[in-house]
Amino acid sequence: MKSNIHILTTVLAISASGLVQSQHTAADSLKRIVRDTKVDTVRINAYNHLANFYRESNPDSTLFFAAEAQRLAQSSDYDFGLASAYQNQGNAMIISGEYKKALAVIGQSQQLFEDLLSDDTRNNTVKNALGRAYASSAVVFSEESDYARALADYQKALTLFTQTANKPMMSRAYNNIGIVYKSQGNQNKALEYLQKAFALQQETGEQSAGVTLLNIGTIFFEKGETEKARNHYDRAQSILVDSGNQRGIGLLHNQLGDYYRKLGNLAKADFEYQESIKIYEAMGNKFGASLAYFNLGLLYRDQNQPEKALGFAQKSLEYATSINALNQQYHAEELLSGLFEDAGQPGKALEFYKKYIASRDKIINEENTRKFALAEMNFEYQKKEALLKEQNKRQTQLILLSALVLLLLIGLIVAIYNRRQVKRRLTLQKEVAEYEQKALHLQMNPHFVFNCLGSISSFIVQNGTDSALRYLSKFSKLMRLTLEYSKGSLIPIDKEIESLQNYLELEQLRFHNKFDFEIRSSEKVEFNMGLPPLLVQPFVENAILHGMVPKEGFGHILVDFDVENGQLLCTIKDDGIGIAQSQSLKENSMTAHKSMALEITKKRLEIMESKTAKSAQIDISETNDYGKPGTKVVLRLPVQYVS
Numbered sequence: 001m002k003s004n005i006h007i008l009t010t011v012l013a014i015s016a017s018g019l020v021q022s023q024h025t026a027a028d029s030l031k032r033i034v035r036d037t038k039v040d041t042v043r044i045n046a047y048n049h050l051a052n053f054y055r056e057s058n059p060d061s062t063l064f065f066a067a068e069a070q071r072l073a074q075s076s077d078y079d080f081g082l083a084s085a086y087q088n089q090g091n092a093m094i095i096s097g098e099y100k101k102a103l104a105v106i107g108q109s110q111q112l113f114e115d116l117l118s119d120d121t122r123n124n125t126v127k128n129a130l131g132r133a134y135a136s137s138a139v140v141f142s143e144e145s146d147y148a149r150a151l152a153d154y155q156k157a158l159t160l161f162t163q164t165a166n167k168p169m170m171s172r173a174y175n176n177i178g179i180v181y182k183s184q185g186n187q188n189k190a191l192e193y194l195q196k197a198f199a200l201q202q203e204t205g206e207q208s209a210g211v212t213l214l215n216i217g218t219i220f221f222e223k224g225e226t227e228k229a230r231n232h233y234d235r236a237q238s239i240l241v242d243s244g245n246q247r248g249i250g251l252l253h254n255q256l257g258d259y260y261r262k263l264g265n266l267a268k269a270d271f272e273y274q275e276s277i278k279i280y281e282a283m284g285n286k287f288g289a290s291l292a293y294f295n296l297g298l299l300y301r302d303q304n305q306p307e308k309a310l311g312f313a314q315k316s317l318e319y320a321t322s323i324n325a326l327n328q329q330y331h332a333e334e335l336l337s338g339l340f341e342d343a344g345q346p347g348k349a350l351e352f353y354k355k356y357i358a359s360r361d362k363i364i365n366e367e368n369t370r371k372f373a374l375a376e377m378n379f380e381y382q383k384k385e386a387l388l389k390e391q392n393k394r395q396t397q398l399i400l401l402s403a404l405v406l407l408l409l410i411g412l413i414v415a416i417y418n419r420r421q422v423k424r425r426l427t428l429q430k431e432v433a434e435y436e437q438k439a440l441h442l443q444m445n446p447h448f449v450f451n452c453l454g455s456i457s458s459f460i461v462q463n464g465t466d467s468a469l470r471y472l473s474k475f476s477k478l479m480r481l482t483l484e485y486s487k488g489s490l491i492p493i494d495k496e497i498e499s500l501q502n503y504l505e506l507e508q509l510r511f512h513n514k515f516d517f518e519i520r521s522s523e524k525v526e527f528n529m530g531l532p533p534l535l536v537q538p539f540v541e542n543a544i545l546h547g548m549v550p551k552e553g554f555g556h557i558l559v560d561f562d563v564e565n566g567q568l569l570c571t572i573k574d575d576g577i578g579i580a581q582s583q584s585l586k587e588n589s590m591t592a593h594k595s596m597a598l599e600i601t602k603k604r605l606e607i608m609e610s611k612t613a614k615s616a617q618i619d620i621s622e623t624n625d626y627g628k629p630g631t632k633v634v635l636r637l638p639v640q641y642v643s
Contacts (some may be wrong), residue, residue, distance in 0.1 A: 097323025547576020578629030
């Protein structure tokens with residue numbers, strides 16, 4: 001296999017040289033246009049094309065040509081050229097890891113494209129450009145682990161590309177949506193979108209198919225299907241080499257490093273990680289380089305070479321800190337803390353452990369800051385609503401006064417007034433239902449937090465401080481998800497599944513793996529379907545506390561999401577002690593505790609029925625599968641979509 005690695009390196013070099021020659025020819029042609037043409041719009045477009053040419057290979061050149069395009073476009077009032085220049089600058093900043101600056105200029109680009117599109121809604125050129133701008137901001141959100149906003153912007157981009165039948169860009173959007181789902185741990189959804197992307201790429205002959213194959217291979221690798229993973233890596237390699245995609249080739253080397261490390265071939269893993277670093281360093285891509293350095297640190301830690309491992313981990317942290325990649329910084333600090341502890345340097349270990357905790361808290365605080373900003377916006381909105389109601393009240397008084405003065409028109413005025421009152425009453429009824437739904441949701445949140453804190457307290461007593469710290473880390477991630485979606489009346493099903501996954505893992509730790517669980521989602525469940533937050537979790541908690549805990553031996557919990565007869569079905573099933581025995585234990589127990597979860601849930605379902613005019617029901621029954629007791633809860637909800 002060593003000879004194969006050298007062959008791969010040689011082929012990459014040959015292919016890259018051919019591509020460079022081709023790029024030089026195209027770049028020289030564009031430079032002649034800039035030099036010889038006097039029409040400003042033509043020169044601006046040429047500068048933007050040059051900026052796009054060097055996007056992957058030389059971000060500094062991209063910034064230079066984009067700045068020239070911006071300067072000319074501003075002096076010529078050429079908004080399309082100016083928006084394209086902003087977008088090229090943002091893409092170069094993404095490569096360099098300057099995410100905040102990238103979002104700022106990409107935002108300017110999106111605004112200009114949207115203004116142009118509002119003037120000409122059928123302009124496919126502007127639609128495609130706006131779609132690319134949304135895809136660029138989605139890349140930043142994805143790398144910052146803000147997956148909800150990343151999915152939202154990718155969906156906007158996909159809608160625009162679909163309207164223009166731009167299959168190459170549709171395939172890229174499908175690929176990137178798949179990557180977001182992969183980052184969330186939803187491998188089935190990720191595979192679904194990646195396969196959609198690859199089907200389109202095969203149809204259009206897109207060179208980006210190499211990156212898609214690489215991503216599919218990574219999913220198979222993470223699922224433990226190494227043969228399928230290697231098959232996809234080999235197919236991806238062929239396409240990436242032909243296209244000269246340096247970012248893709250860097251990622252391929254990094255994934256091959258993971259592949260060889262899992263097989264125990266540490267020398268080849270070392271080689272692949274080093275090759276990945278060379279490519280990322282040459283591109284100035286600190287995010288990719290930080291990841292490869294981190295993997296090398298793990299590799300040498302496993303080989304009991306702490307000095308080398310420390311060097312790579314410190315380099316990973318240096319790059320992650322410079323681009324403010326908090327997630328990568330968080331992992332690098334955790335690795336350094338462990339390495340210094342292994343090396344017998346408790347002072348250094350404690351120092352980086354504190355930094356690791358600080359990074360974790362910073363991630364949580366940034367999420368909370370976003371929540372507070374949204375809360376402030378909601379407050380301002382409510383103030384405007386109150387002002388509007390006052391204005392409506394004055395308008396009603398004016399109408400009544402006019403009715404008294406204009407006796408000849410009183411019949412017409414009364415009819416108009418009654419019509420307005422009916423409309424207003426219906427609107428107020430809808431608003432009251434929404435506010436009552438939010439109030440009930442706020443009741444659920446402290447109930448949920450109280451139970452979680454009780455679990456943590458119990459875990460500290462049973463397992464000691466170190467285990468409790470690990471438990472708290474998982475609990476903080478769960479709370480971050482809960483806070484993120486606590487403001488809305490609906491959350492995506494994918495996020496509900498992620499929250500349930502975290503919660504069940506916490507309870508597995510707490511009860512020493514007394515049970516296992518499975519969360520399923522059928523193909524009928526669409527990615528933008530939603531349900532009220534914290535609606536399913538109380539029933540999962542009951543399955544654990546009243547079904548699994550009293551049971552002798554090992555248990556199993558199943559959570560299933562499906563669509564049937566126009567309803568969203570959420571099923572929670574366990575093979576615990578069953579309803580009858582659980583009630584008997586409660587009657588014999590000295591503990592007095594009243595759960596509000598079922599009562600609140602029923603009230604939330606009643607409000608949902610009144611709001612949607614559709615049925616929302618809950619069925620709780622005792623099962624007897626194969627002669628064994630158990631409990632089954634089925635929530636039948638109206639199908640709703642997250643806007």
